Amino acid sequence: MxxxxxxxxxxxxxxxxxxxxxxxxxxxxxxxxxxxxxxxxxxxxxxxxxxxxxxxxxxxxxxxxxxxxxxxxxxxxxxxxxxxNKMAMVYEVSQSVFNELQRIKAHEDTSLIESIAANAQFIKSIKIGNKAILRYLADDPAIEFKVKESLYRLWRVDEEEDTVYMTFVHGTPDWTATPGLAFTAPLEEIKKWQTPAWEIEKVDE
Structure with missing residues (x-):
């Protein structure tokens, strides 16, 4: 919905x-x-x-x-x-992105502007919006970043030796060969759907 x-x-x-x-x-x-x-x-x-x-x-x-x-x-x-916007905007990112933002924000042995310039490509690669990231790096209290909860999915190898992933079609468990279409959820939720046929793996960040 x-x-x-x-x-x-x-x-x-x-x-x-x-x-x-x-x-x-x-x-x-x-x-x-x-x-x-x-x-x-x-x-x-x-x-x-x-x-x-x-x-x-x-x-x-x-x-x-x-x-x-x-x-x-x-x-x-x-x-x-x-x-x-009167309240703080909270953005969730992976642990690796969060750590990198903290390093840029600390800007050891350089100015913040130089640190941002040196990491411009990395900042552009984060699909959130440069404006919000730059405000966060400049210590804007209205912008907050936190580490998002890790997601997992179920996979198995089918009879043709291809890797497939569990998904849902109209609410019914099914399979897909496309990782991006797999059912993903926090680990505890994924465990509820695991059977001996499926293995659990962490979704790449």
């Missing part, structure tokens, strides 16, 4: 909603970090949302047929963001 669905009327509004979600670390279901303007231009989608399945991701309704109770107008969405 979509947790937030926004009704937009212009391409600028479409991009503004995506800018907010990109900065909060959300991506399209296939991992893209782009505006996907063709959904708006070619297919006429005016409903864009965050969907919560095995993970939360951005999606849209190309037929504009979302009929839930939680769709809001663009103006209401932006007003909510303004209100939320």
């Amino acid at each position: 979509a947790e937030t669905v926004v009704h937009v009327t212009t391409l600028e509004q479409w991009k503004s909603v995506l800018d907010v979600w990109f900065e909060q670390g959300y991506l399209w279901v296939d991992g893209d970090y782009i505006y996907n303007e063709h959904y708006f231009r070619r297919y006429g989608s005016r409903q864009i949302g965050l969907k919560d399945s095995t993970k939360k991701y951005i999606c849209c309704w190309v037929n504009n047929d979302y009929d839930g109770y939680n769709m809001i107008e663009f103006s209401e969405f932006m007003a909510q963001q303004k209100e939320d």
Whole structure:
């Protein structure tokens, strides 16, 4: 079920909603970090949302047929963001990214600006938004980073010696050859689904 669905009327509004979600670390279901303007231009989608399945991701309704109770107008969405920004924004990153940010922030034997410049490519590679990262490195109290909980998935080798992963199709356990489509969850949740046929592995950060 979509947790937030926004009704937009212009391409600028479409991009503004995506800018907010990109900065909060959300991506399209296939991992893209782009505006996907063709959904708006070619297919006429005016409903864009965050969907919560095995993970939360951005999606849209190309037929504009979302009929839930939680769709809001663009103006209401932006007003909510303004209100939320009064509180600290918390971003979750992997342990390795968190450690690297602490090293850059410490900027030993150099200035903070020089430390940021020397690590510009790494900072750009973090799919959160440069503005939030730079504010964090400059000790903005409204921005907080923390280590996200490790995720795991189930895998096995099938009769053709191929590695496959457990997933869900319409709520029923199934398998997929694509690691990115596997069911992922914290270790305790994954253990509930393990049988002798499946092995547990940590998802790469």
